[in-house]
Amino acid sequence: MELTELIVKSAVILVVFGLTLLIAMYSTWAERKVAAFIQDRSGPNRAGWGGMFQPLADAGKMFFKEDFIPAKANKWLFIIGPGIAMITALMTSAVIPFGNTFIWDGKAIPMLGVETNIGVLYVFGIVALGVYGIMIGGWASNNKFSLLGAIRAASQNISYEVAMGLSIIAILMMSGTLSLPEIVKQQHGGNWNIFYQPLGFIIFLVCAFAETNRTPFDLPECETELVGGYHTEYGSMKLGFYLFAEYINIFVSSAFMATLYFGGYNYPGMDWVYTQLTTALGPTAGHNIASLIGTAVLFIKALMFIFFFMWVRWTLPRFRYDQLMDLGWTKLIPLALFNILITGAGILLLKPWLTALLD
Amino acid sequence: MQLTNRAKQVSNKTMTFSESLYLPAIAKGLAITLKHFFKKKVTIQYPEVKRYLGPVFRGRHVLKRDEQGRERCTACGLCAVACPAEAISMVAEERKKGEEHLYREEKYAAVYEINMLRCIFCGLCEEACPKQAIYLRHDQFVPVFQERDQVIWGKEMLVEDMNNRYEREAWTKEEAHQIDRLKAEGKITSVPTRAIP
Numbered sequence: 001m002e003l004t005e006l007i008v009k010s011a012v013i014l015v016v017f018g019l020t021l022l023i024a025m026y027s028t029w030a031e032r033k034v035a036a037f038i039q040d041r042s043g044p045n046r047a048g049w050g051g052m053f054q055p056l057a058d059a060g061k062m063f064f065k066e067d068f069i070p071a072k073a074n075k076w077l078f079i080i081g082p083g084i085a086m087i088t089a090l091m092t093s094a095v096i097p098f099g100n101t102f103i104w105d106g107k108a109i110p111m112l113g114v115e116t117n118i119g120v121l122y123v124f125g126i127v128a129l130g131v132y133g134i135m136i137g138g139w140a141s142n143n144k145f146s147l148l149g150a151i152r153a154a155s156q157n158i159s160y161e162v163a164m165g166l167s168i169i170a171i172l173m174m175s176g177t178l179s180l181p182e183i184v185k186q187q188h189g190g191n192w193n194i195f196y197q198p199l200g201f202i203i204f205l206v207c208a209f210a211e212t213n214r215t216p217f218d219l220p221e222c223e224t225e226l227v228g229g230y231h232t233e234y235g236s237m238k239l240g241f242y243l244f245a246e247y248i249n250i251f252v253s254s255a256f257m258a259t260l261y262f263g264g265y266n267y268p269g270m271d272w273v274y275t276q277l278t279t280a281l282g283p284t285a286g287h288n289i290a291s292l293i294g295t296a297v298l299f300i301k302a303l304m305f306i307f308f309f310m311w312v313r314w315t316l317p318r319f320r321y322d323q324l325m326d327l328g329w330t331k332l333i334p335l336a337l338f339n340i341l342i343t344g345a346g347i348l349l350l351k352p353w354l355t356a357l358l359d
Numbered sequence: 360m361q362l363t364n365r366a367k368q369v370s371n372k373t374m375t376f377s378e379s380l381y382l383p384a385i386a387k388g389l390a391i392t393l394k395h396f397f398k399k400k401v402t403i404q405y406p407e408v409k410r411y412l413g414p415v416f417r418g419r420h421v422l423k424r425d426e427q428g429r430e431r432c433t434a435c436g437l438c439a440v441a442c443p444a445e446a447i448s449m450v451a452e453e454r455k456k457g458e459e460h461l462y463r464e465e466k467y468a469a470v471y472e473i474n475m476l477r478c479i480f481c482g483l484c485e486e487a488c489p490k491q492a493i494y495l496r497h498d499q500f501v502p503v504f505q506e507r508d509q510v511i512w513g514k515e516m517l518v519e520d521m522n523n524r525y526e527r528e529a530w531t532k533e534e535a536h537q538i539d540r541l542k543a544e545g546k547i548t549s550v551p552t553r554a555i556p
Contacts, residue, residue, distance in 0.1 A: 045404075
């Protein structure tokens with residue numbers, strides 16, 4: 001890897017990292033605002049304009065609280081738990097293409113952290129690792145409620161990962177690749193996967209809620225039954241890390257959904273904008289600005305998904321645990337399998353007919 | 360017995376497949392919350408905006424003086440007896456010669472203390488007072504405490520300031536009832552406030 005490429009790559013990684021943290025930080029503010037608005041209140045509005053400094057105040061409070069470790073807890077695992085949750089949450093965004101290529105020094109460098117041809121698998125692997133953070137933290141607390149919360153989280157994540165993987169398979173059948181940039185490129189020109197995979201998208205969305213432990217699937221931290229679930233014994237910034245990891249997960253899964261189903265950085269009329277910009281500003285600057293607009297579009301899509309996550313949280317009550325398992329195993333998995341069948345039939349029968357019709 | 364027409368027959372039928380996916384019900388719920396998202400907020404931004412409390416609100420206490428500025432309280436202790444929270448305590452003193460312009464009766468409260476953490480603002484002291492000396496103001500709160508020594512209010516906090524007197528439309532129950540009746544009959548629309556019971 002050459003030096004310029006390395007510099008641009010690290011810049012991209014740092015910007016993505018910073019933006020992820022910033023968005024996760026302001027997600028806490030947005031969550032409280034959305035909750036308040038839905039409940040006819042006005043939410044935090046004292047710290048700065050519209051409560052804009054509220055996340056800073058919250059973080060400051062978290063930092064200055066006593067860093068407490070229970071006497072009978074496994075000290076190292078207790079500390080490692082939130083760390084793993086945070087690391088896995090941050091690692092996922094590495095393979096998401098946040099934009100088209102960026103031309104620097106005559107070289108086109110893709111705007112994503114790691115170029116790999118197995119992006120989808122990577123995301124799944126890291127998301128599956130994420131449950132270790134919760135599991136270890138809950139076990140190390142040496143508390144029945146924490147352990148129950150951790151067990152719930154583990155079984156819930158495993159159950160919904162099956163349906164999630166099956167819903168993705170339909171996408172993979174259509175695109176024929178595991179590479180995320182390739183999947184995004186195939187959605188160019190309004191060919192968004194949502195139009196071909198509405199059922200798959202709904203299954204994926206439900207599973208994303210379950211994977212990020214959000215309402216209506218937030219049973220791991222179910223206050224009414226388990227005090228605080230896996231983070232009952234946590235306080236200070238260790239608790240902050242768990243909560244923060246949840247918001248990062250929300251952002252990443254939002255970006256992932258936008259990438260897989262809503263065309264990633266593609267938007268209607270982007271070719272026209274591209275030609276306008278390149279003729280006006282020259283091939284390099286125009287291309288770069290067009291790429292940045294695409295990035296902004298992807299972020300807008302992701303933010304809309306984050307809003308949807310919050311909207312759902314303040315609408316739906318929590319599922320009962322048997323309902324959760326019932327929905328996962330007896331409804332979503334058969335539906336996902338059915339979706340694969342339909343997609344296969346469509347590719348085999350409908351596509352040749354349609355292409356013949358169009359030719 | 361049927362009281363309203365809102366009663367619904369309970370149905371325990373098993374859900375159909377589409378119902379058990381919950382999606383239509385979820386969409387309905389989301390529509391409701393989105394409607395509330397854009398509704399006018401009911402919050403009153405408290406320190407900047409204060410809501411109207413009404414003439415019968417029971418706020419902070421005041422020990423009234425009469426028209427000549429003499430304290431009305433005679434330290435009979437009925438308010439302390441009436442107080443369910445035992446928030447009131449006092450020390451009585453006999454009026455000396457030359458203090459007639461300060462105290463209305465021959466006995467007065469040298470010390471009069473209300474513990475504002477104990478007080479439940481029930482207004483029974485006001486009801487019990489035979490001299491119409493203690494009232495709960497309808498227009499002022501007890502402010503938030505910053506220190507522990509701000510909790511017990513002595514006479515310097517309670518006795519009325521003659522330059523900034525507490526004014527009310529009615530000072531007794533009978534008076535208030537009469538005003539209400541006249542207002543209901545349409546004979547008067549407003550009553551001038553006055554400071555003297």
